[in-house]
Amino acid sequence: MAEHAHALEHHTATGIDSRKLAIWTFIGSECLFFASLIGTYLVYKGRDVIGPKPHAEWLLNGKVQEQMLEIPLVTFGTALLLFSSLFVVMALNGAQRGNRRQLITWLVATICCGVFFVGMQVFEFTHFYHRGMGYTTNLFSSTFYTLTGFHGTHVTIGLIWLTSVLVVALRGKLPPEKALNLEIAALYWHFVDVVWIVIFPVVYLIR
Amino acid sequence: MSSHAAHADAHAHPAIGTYLKIGLTLFILTALEVGAYEVVHRGQPAGFAHLLEPVVVPVLLILSAIKFALVAMFYMHLKSDGRLLSTVFVFSLVIAAVVITALMLLFAYLHHVAPTKVPGGP
Numbered sequence: 033m034a035e036h037a038h039a040l041e042h043h044t045a046t047g048i049d050s051r052k053l054a055i056w057t058f059i060g061s062e063c064l065f066f067a068s069l070i071g072t073y074l075v076y077k078g079r080d081v082i083g084p085k086p087h088a089e090w091l092l093n094g095k096v097q098e099q100m101l102e103i104p105l106v107t108f109g110t111a112l113l114l115f116s117s118l119f120v121v122m123a124l125n126g127a128q129r130g131n132r133r134q135l136i137t138w139l140v141a142t143i144c145c146g147v148f149f150v151g152m153q154v155f156e157f158t159h160f161y162h163r164g165m166g167y168t169t170n171l172f173s174s175t176f177y178t179l180t181g182f183h184g185t186h187v188t189i190g191l192i193w194l195t196s197v198l199v200v201a202l203r204g205k206l207p208p209e210k211a212l213n214l215e216i217a218a219l220y221w222h223f224v225d226v227v228w229i230v231i232f233p234v235v236y237l238i239r
Numbered sequence: 240m241s242s243h244a245a246h247a248d249a250h251a252h253p254a255i256g257t258y259l260k261i262g263l264t265l266f267i268l269t270a271l272e273v274g275a276y277e278v279v280h281r282g283q284p285a286g287f288a289h290l291l292e293p294v295v296v297p298v299l300l301i302l303s304a305i306k307f308a309l310v311a312m313f314y315m316h317l318k319s320d321g322r323l324l325s326t327v328f329v330f331s332l333v334i335a336a337v338v339i340t341a342l343m344l345l346f347a348y349l350h351h352v353a354p355t356k357v358p359g360g361p
Contacts, residue, residue, distance in 0.1 A: 048321050056324045060331030067335030071342035079350075107273050114269060114306075118262035121314050125255055222315045229306045232269075233299040237276040 055216045059223045062186075066227050069179045070234060076171040084165045086172055087239040092164055100160060100172075101236050109152040110232050113187075116145035117225045120194070120218045127201070127211040135206065135214075139198045142221070146191045153184045176235065183231060186224050193217045251319045261313045265306055272302050 044050055083090025084100045091097065119142040126134025157177070165173045197217050200206050206214065253261075279295045282288045291298070312318040317325045 046321070046323055048323060052320075053324070053327070056327045060327050063328075063331040063335045064338060067338045068342075071339040074339065075342055075346040103273065103276065107269070110269060111266065114265045115262065117310060117314050118258060118265075121258050122255065125252070125258070128252070219315055222310055225314075226307050226310050229303055229310065233272055233303045237272060237299050238296055239280075 049212060051212065051216055052219075055219050059219065062223060062227075066183075066230075069175075069182060070230065073175040073179050073235065076175050080170040080172050082170050084160075084163065084169065084173065086176070086235075097163070100163065100165060102156070102159075103236060105152060105156065106232065106236050109149050110228065112145040112149050112152075113225050113228050116142045116149070117222055119145065120221050124211065124214050124218050127206055127214045128208055130208045132201070132204070135201055136198070139194065139201060139214075143191060143194055143198065146187055146194070146221075150184060150187055150191065153180065153187075157181075179231065179235065183224070183227055186227070190217070190221045190224050194221060252316055253313055253319070257313060261309050265309060268302050268306050272299055275299060275302075 044053075046053065083092060083097065086101045087099050089096050089098060119138045123135050123138035123142060126132070126136075126138060160173075167174060167177050194217055197206070197214050200213070275291060275295055275298055278284070278288050279292050311328065317328065
């Protein structure tokens with residue numbers, strides 16, 4: 033009876049659950065937010081008067097410094113984020129089929145990947161700061177920290193969201209009929225991933 | 240959503256095999272991106288680097304677009320979910336592309352034309 037009432041509660045004229053439509057609308061607005069940040073980064077790209085330079089050597093107190101961006105580290109982080117997207121759909125598959133072990137295993141794997149990605153970013157920011165790149169050092173530093181920092185914040189929010197879903201799953205309160213709760217969190221997580229798919233080449237690979 | 244609806248939804252979404260194939264494709268495309276960067280950055284092998292250098296930016300953007308589309312279609316289930324959701328997302332992407340293009344064009348104009356008109360400017 034309660035389950036029937038729950039099904040009726042989410043019946044909509046579009047045939048799509050309102051919560052799913054809401055998260056997609058939110059993702060749409062987030063696209064515009066990141067478009068403005070990426071646009072700003074591109075507008076100021078290569079217009080620095082002083083170092084640090086992202087892809088070229090630069091001078092600090094008369095000493096030649098290497099380029100700031102470290103591709104191997106970020107490539108590792110990118111791979112982790114891509115794998116986390118795979119892992120969260122595996123978890124969703126488990127939730128929809130009522131396979132609790134599959135759900136929890138892959139959800140934990142997703143969260144681990146996300147934590148490593150945020151850790152990579154914290155390490156990168158700290159490393160850059162110690163190499164003399166503060167937030168207001170030059171145009172590159174300001175736009176870089178703003179763009180990647182906001183992305184990192186989104187990853188952190190996604191991690192908190194997924195962890196809360198994991199807690200619910202561990203309590204055994206995520207049956208197949210409530211798999212949409214994970215699907216909505218997963219959609220947000222995939223969005224964070226696709227944003228990084230754009231940021232990675234634009235910031236790190238295109239000179 | 241009822242249990243029946245949840246099962247129907249699970250059946251509508253791709254199978255695990257498809258998810259794994261997409262994951263492998265994403266990994267290969269990322270390796271190609273980084274490989275292209277390394278070839279051009281290091282200039283080795285010289286012949287290939289010389290060939291790749293003029294087209295590396297479009298190549299990287301195309302690879303990125305393919306990865307973006309794969310995640311959106313298969314992992315975000317836009318391929319199997321209703322057309323309304325695809326419309327919402329694509330419409331937002333079009334506006335986002337317009338925002339980036341407009342910003343770049345406006346600032347290109349500002350940097351190349353307007354500075355000569357600024358009082359006290361060069």
